[in-house]
Structures are given as structure tokens and as C-alpha cells.
Amino acid sequence: MQGLRISFGCLPPECERLRAEVRAFLAEHMADVPVARRVRNWAGSDPAFTRAMAARGWIGMTWPKRYGGHERSSLERYVVLEEMLAAGAPVGAHWVADRQSGPLLMRFSPEVLAPRYVPRIARGEAFFCIGMSEPDAGSDLAAIRTKAVRRGDGWVINGRKVWTSRAHRAHYMIVLVRTGAPSDNRHAGLSQLLLDLQTPGITVRPIVNQLGDHDFNEVTFDDVVVPHDHLIGAEGDGWKQVGAELAFERSGPERYLSSTQLLLEMLNAADADDPRHAVALGRVVAQYATLRQMSLGVAGMLARGENPALPAALVKDQGALVEQGMPDLAHALFGGAIEPDSPFEQAMRYTTLAAPSFSLRGGTREILRGIIARGLDLR
Ligand SMILES: Cc1cc2nc3c(=O)[nH]c(=O)nc-3n(C[C@H](O)[C@H](O)[C@H](O)COP(=O)(O)OP(=O)(O)OC[C@H]3O[C@@H](n4cnc5c(N)ncnc54)[C@H](O)[C@@H]3O)c2cc1C
Numbered sequence: 597m598q599g600l601r602i603s604f605g606c607l608p609p610e611c612e613r614l615r616a617e618v619r620a621f622l623a624e625h626m627a628d629v630p631v632a633r634r635v636r637n638w639a640g641s642d643p644a645f646t647r648a649m650a651a652r653g654w655i656g657m658t659w660p661k662r663y664g665g666h667e668r669s670s671l672e673r674y675v676v677l678e679e680m681l682a683a684g685a686p687v688g689a690h691w692v693a694d695r696q697s698g699p700l701l702m703r704f705s706p707e708v709l710a711p712r713y714v715p716r717i718a719r720g721e722a723f724f725c726i727g728m729s730e731p732d733a734g735s736d737l738a739a740i741r742t743k744a745v746r747r748g749d750g751w752v753i754n755g756r757k758v759w760t761s762r763a764h765r766a767h768y769m770i771v772l773v774r775t776g777a778p779s780d781n782r783h784a785g786l787s788q789l790l791l792d793l794q795t796p797g798i799t800v801r802p803i804v805n806q807l808g809d810h811d812f813n814e815v816t817f818d819d820v821v822v823p824h825d826h827l828i829g830a831e832g833d834g835w836k837q838v839g840a841e842l843a844f845e846r847s848g849p850e851r852y853l854s855s856t857q858l859l860l861e862m863l864n865a866a867d868a869d870d871p872r873h874a875v876a877l878g879r880v881v882a883q884y885a886t887l888r889q890m891s892l893g894v895a896g897m898l899a900r901g902e903n904p905a906l907p908a909a910l911v912k913d914q915g916a917l918v919e920q921g922m923p924d925l926a927h928a929l930f931g932g933a934i935e936p937d938s939p940f941e942q943a944m945r946y947t948t949l950a951a952p953s954f955s956l957r958g959g960t961r962e963i964l965r966g967i968i969a970r971g972l973d974l975r
Contacts (some may be wrong), residue, residue, distance in 0.1 A: 599886050604933035611675045618679040621652060626683055629798045631939035634684025635857045635946040638812055641765055642686035643720070648686070650678075650720030657900070664715030674849065675893060681853035688762060693717040696844040697724035697770055701790070704829030709790055713768070724844070727757045727771035727791070727815065728838065734759075735912075736770065737838065738782040742817065744773040744789060745858035750790055751775075751827065751929050753797075753820040763800045763813040769861055770841075772834055781901055786834030790826045797821070807949045839905070845958050847894045852887040852915030854954060855922045858947045859884075861940040862926055865933070874940040876929055883918045887911060891894060906971030909964040916954040916961065 606612055625633075625648060632638060649655055659665020680687050686846035698717045701710040733739035742755025750846050753773060762767065769791045776785020787798040793800070797820035802810040860879065860908040890911045897904040926934075926944050934941050955961040969975045 605932040607671055607675060610669075611671050613857050614672050615675050615679060617652075619650075622679065622685060625791045625972060626685060627688075629684070630942075631857055631861070632942045632946075633686070633952065634944050635950075636686070636688075637681060637684045637854050637856070638687050639760060639761075639809075639950075640686035641688035642682070643723075645688040646723075647720040649690070650718065655690050655720055656714065656718030658690075659698060659702065659718065659752050660712065662672050662709055664718035665759060665771045666718075670895045671892070674687055674895050678849050678853060678888075681850055682856050684857050689723050690717065690720055691754065692720060692726055692762070692766075693724040693935050694782045695848055696726070696841050697768070699844055700770065700788075700837065700841050702789075702958075703840065705790075706834075709828060710813070713790070720875050723762070723766040723779070724768045724770060725760050725766040725793075727760055727763075727769040729759045729865075730756060732756055735960055738835065740774060740786070742771070742773050744775050744787065744822070746775070747821075748822070749821055750824050751822045753789070753817040753822060753950070757815045759812045760800075761812045761923055763793065763809070763815050764802065767792060769815070772838055775834075776846045783835040784819050785832055786838070787831050788826055788828040788834050788952050789822050791820070791822055795822070795893075807946065807951075819921070837894055839913055840903075842959065843908055845904060845913045846964075847891075847898060847904050849888070849891050851912040851958070852884065852891065852918060855919040855947045855951070858922050858926060862922075862929065865930055865940060873929060876925060880918065880922070880925065883914075887915050887918065889915075909959070909967040909971075912958065913955075913956050913961060913964045913968070919954055920951045921945075923951060940951065 607714045625645060653666045654676045656663070656665040657676065661667055692718065698714050702713055707792055713722055728737055730740050730742060733741070742757065744751040744753045754791065757771065766841070771789050771791050773787055773789060774785055775787040776920045781783060799816045801814045803812050803814055804810055804814065862877060866875065866877055890907065894904045894907050894911055897907065923944060934944060966975070
């Protein structure tokens with residue numbers, strides 16, 4: 597057997613120099629990490645790894661120095677992200693804060709909350725989770741019922757969130773709440789608050805997923821008091837702000853690089869003289885290359901301050917399709933030849949069970965296609 601090798605087009609020289617640094621860092625920190633852990637990819641969490649990345653200046657890379665950022669380019673940030681994801685590095689502890697909480701705070705609370713919290717994110721000390729979905733409000737986020745009422749000592753929150761990834765490991769949640777009375781405009785009266793998860797009245801209960809892992813949670817709020825100044829942006833602007841946050845959430849390379857370990861196992865096991873392998877894996881690699889170009893385009897839009905909602909939905913939808921096809925492809929090409937409990941089989945098992953979530957988390961396939969249709973003026 598002779599493995600297949602892949603390489604994509606190079607980025608500017610400063611990016612390729614950085615890539616070499618990141619690979620050296622990964623060789624040092626990931627050498628002994630087995631495939632069974634690498635497959636978890638950005639679902640894997642390791643605060644020590646996060647702090648080591650922060651020490652290299654790889655969290656908050658594009659942020660202004662006044663917030664503890666490093667003022668590097670979006671392409672440089674992209675290189676770090678894609679190398680981490682390709683290696684299956686345990687970046688989950690800081691992922692949400694680096695991707696969306698930090699940018700949200702800098703944009704909507706630049707003078708009050710961002711100076712307090714964002715430098716701690718960049719130092720790898722403050723981990724965030726996303727409090728949007730509720731038992732009867734997932735795709736239809738405007739249906740949320742968790743309520744915050746303004747009182748003398750702060751906002752008082754009551755309600756319940758579900759599917760909150762890593763709430764049991766995070767320090768803070770950015771929570772979407774209803775602060776206004778019901779009205780004909782379903783999008784009115786929503787706001788976002790920054791919540792310290794140690795505040796009395798918060799209960800975090802595990803929801804074990806079909807892999808048997810504890811990743812997401814149910815979080816309940818019973819008279820939880822949040823200081824007045826922890827309102828993010830303006831009261832009632834929550835719907836607009838969540839839209840901006842979701843564009844960050846849907847736009848990154850993690851939306852097509854979650855199953856890299858399985859692809860790498862297939863490439864390692866492939867027989868370069870077998871045309872079936874060359875054609876099928878060549879097609880996947882071409883799809884990766886295309887998704888990468890599209891994803892780089894989205895990174896460029898974000899860097900220019902443009903709204904990438906439509907292209908980000910496209911990348912996420914197409915990325916999920918490619919990745920969800922990976923276990924079937926591995927089965928078709930290598931089915932009987934995969935050794936039980938080998939790294940290949942471990943990658944196969946994990947990806948098979950994780951893949952259905954790829955077209956749910958961060959917005960379902962149907963919702964993304966609705967956004968694409970609207971962007972094309974079809975609805
Ligand atoms: C791994 C994972 C991690 C997650 N992490 C978080 C997190 O950290 N924080 C958080 O807040 N949420 C999180 N979620 C929740 C996720 O955002 C929701 O599952 C998702 O938005 C869908 O909501 P729902 O589960 O309520 O499904 P529903 O909205 O009830 O949808 C059920 C089905 O109906 C379809 N559907 C719904 N509305 C329409 C429509 N208008 N048109 C066509 N079809 C429609 C959907 O596409 C879907 O197939 C996570 C989910 C997963 C799987």
C-alpha cells in the first residue's frame with residue numbers, strides 16, 4: 597500500500613512562515629496524542645493547550661492591541677485555524693470566545709465589557725458558551741421564553757436553555773433573553789447579557805450525546821441576577837446582534853474541517869495504484885480545496901467588515917454535506933479491510949456518530965438553505 601499525498605495552493609509568504617511555526621508547535625504538543633482524541637477536533641477541550649496557544653499570540657489574532665489582540669491579518673488567523681483543525685488539536689476551550697464572543701463584545705460593548713473581558717480571552721483565561729437554543733426554540737430563535745427583568749440590583753433572569761455546548765467548562769455565557777413585552781414584531785424585545793456562570797441560581801445539567809460524551813447541557817436560571825452594565829449593546833437590539841454573532845459562528849473553516857482525521861486515515865490507507873481510490877479521494881480533496889477557497893473568501897469579507905451571512909451559510913451547508921459523506925465513502929472504499937480498534941476504525945466510529953450533528957449545530961441545513969434562498973431573492 598502506498599498513501600496518497602495532498603497539497604493546496606500556498607498563501608502569502610508571511611502566512612506560510614507562520615504555518616511552519618504552527619506545525620512545529622503541533623509537533624511538540626500533539627506528538628503523543630492518539631487518533632481517538634484527535635477525532636474530537638474542536639469538540640476537544642484542554643485549557644493548558646489553550647494557554648500555550650495564547651502564549652504564542654494565536655488567540656484574538658486579528659483583534660486590536662488595546663483589547664489584548666495581536667493585529668495580525670485574517671489570512672494569518674486562517675492558517676492557524678486550519679492547521680489546528682487538520683491536526684485535531686483540542687481547541688474547544690477557547691473556540692467560541694475567539695470566534696464570536698470576543699468580536700461581539702468589541703462591537704457592541706467596546707467601552708464597558710470588551711476592555712474587561714476580551715484581554716482575558718486573548719490570554720486563554722476566559723472561556724465562553726452560547727446561550728441561544730431553548731426546549732421549544734431552536735431554528736425559530738425568536739420564540740425564546742427565557743426572560744430578564746430590570747430590577748434595582750440588576751437584570752433578573754428566569755428560564756431554560758438547552759444544547760449549551762461546554763457550559764460545564766465555560767466561565768461565561770452570552771445569553772439571549774426576552775426583555776420586552778410580547779408584541780406583533782416577534783424580533784423586538786430581545787437582548788443579550790453577559791453572564792458569569794458561577795452566579796447563584798444557575799444549574800448546569802449534562803445532556804449525554806449519542807457518542808456517550810458529555811458535551812452539551814441544559815442550563816436553568818432561577819432568579820439569576822446580572823449587573824445592569826452586563827447588557828451587551830442596546831436593550832431590544834438582541835435580534836440584530838444575534839444575526840451578527842451567527843455570521844461569525846457559521847463562517848469558519850471548522851465547518852468543513854471536522855472530519856479531517858478520517859480523511860487522513862483514508863489517504864494513508866489508499867493504494868495509489870487503485871483507480872477507485874484515486875478517483876474517489878481525488879474528488880473529496882477537490883471538494884476540500886473548493887470549500888477552502890470559499891471559506892477564505894468569507895474570512896476576507898469578515899476582515900473588511902462586510903456581512904458574510906449568505907456565503908457563510910453556503911460554506912457551512914456544503915461543508916456539512918461533504919463531511920457527512922465521509923463515513924459512507926470510507927466504508928465503500930475500505931469497509932472489510934479496516935482493522936478493529938485501529939486508528940482508522942476509531943476515526944470511522946467517531947465520525948459516523950458525530951456526523952449527523954454537523955447539519956444541526958450552528959443552524960440546520962433547512963434554515964441555511966432558507967438564508968441562501970433569501971439571499972438569491974427566491975423568497
Ligand atoms: C452538537 C450541537 C451543539 C450545539 N451547541 C449549541 C450551543 O452551544 N448553544 C446553543 O444555543 N445551541 C446549540 N445547539 C443547538 C442548535 O443550534 C439547534 O439544535 C438547532 O438550531 C436546531 O434547533 P432544534 O434542535 O430546536 O430543532 P428544530 O428547530 O425543532 O428543527 C427540527 C427540524 O425541523 C426543521 N425546521 C425547523 N424550522 C424550519 C423551517 N422554518 N423550514 C424548514 N425546516 C425547518 C429543521 O431544519 C430540523 O430539521 C447545538 C446543537 C448541536 C447538535
